[in-house]
Amino acid sequence: MNQDIFVVVEHLRGQVADISYIMLAAARDLAQATGGEVVAVLLGHNAQALASNLAANHVLYGDHSSLAEFTSDAYTQALAGLLSKEAPRAAFFGSTSIGSDVAGVLSARLGLPLVSSCVQIADGNLISQICGGKIMAESALSDEVTTLVTVIPGGYKPAQGQAQTSPAVTTFEVSIAAPRVSLKQYIEPEVADVDISAENVLIAVGRGIQTEDNLELAEELAELLGGVVCASRPVVDQGWLPTARMVGKSGKSVKPKLYLALGISGAPEHVEGMADAEMIIAINMDPDAPIFDIATYGAEIDLFDLIDPLLEALEGA
């Protein structure tokens, strides 16, 4: 086994996903502790240009027509061969639907340990969230086999994993035997009333908002601040807001200038979609709510004690 940290680059329709850059930043911290290098693993077809700004010591690029679009089948076949041959100390995957799919299968197929929801590296160990972020776990890398890791946003910014100069790229041989799955088509979401991913100010409501009627308070705040209301999954699951307003793993990724989170706990699946907001203000009654770990400012307060005075202050401003 060598001491390198592999990062499996996630990309879709010609765009490298932010989670890839976040993983590269985390991998750099880990490689400093192991004494290895950060190696980005890029899979695709005619996709080598995507390597241009990856902050890695070098890039291993695997090209195959079956890798033109992501399928778990083709990715796991390509990666099983590479990981078995190269035996890096750790391999990072995004804690996304793509990364979790691939890492889980590889863990089972190759018999490798998998640490999920890693958010930070500390002294060469993996710090990860469990129970929706209420408990933090610290794991050491295996000394004997490659440790697979899924990474969630929150600990690093995408800019930390982007380079000004292109890394060296080496092509590796990919063998994919008769792929069993292929992509038929992308199904685009229905056109929404607003595109929350393009908004500068988002007032995000979570289960703490309690009733549908209370959404009106958030709407008033949004109007005064020139933004729109979005939500965590429970609010959308109740049917109080359309799916297009959901932030997170099953919803949209947003990067507003201001994200005001009202009664949102900060579960990893939610944080995945909003950790890169420029400023996060969290309002929550629970001092241990994980949202405070990533908030720029936080207030441990009942949101209903805050909204009325805030509306008054904004109206008078």
Ligand SMILES: Cc1cc2nc3c(=O)[nH]c(=O)nc-3n(C[C@H](O)[C@H](O)[C@H](O)COP(=O)(O)OP(=O)(O)OC[C@H]3O[C@@H](n4cnc5c(N)ncnc54)[C@H](O)[C@@H]3O)c2cc1C
């Ligand atoms: C595969 C999968 C995908 C998922 N995808 C998503 C996704 O895309 N987006 C998403 O959001 N979730 C997603 N989830 C769900 C996610 O795990 C959490 O359950 C969800 O984010 C929790 O939403 P919440 O923070 O609103 O609710 P809760 O976790 O119940 O938190 C409510 C918070 O409100 C606070 N609160 C309550 N009353 C008040 C008050 N009066 N004033 C102030 N604070 C108050 C509480 O202290 C608590 O912290 C997914 C889960 C799975 C398994």
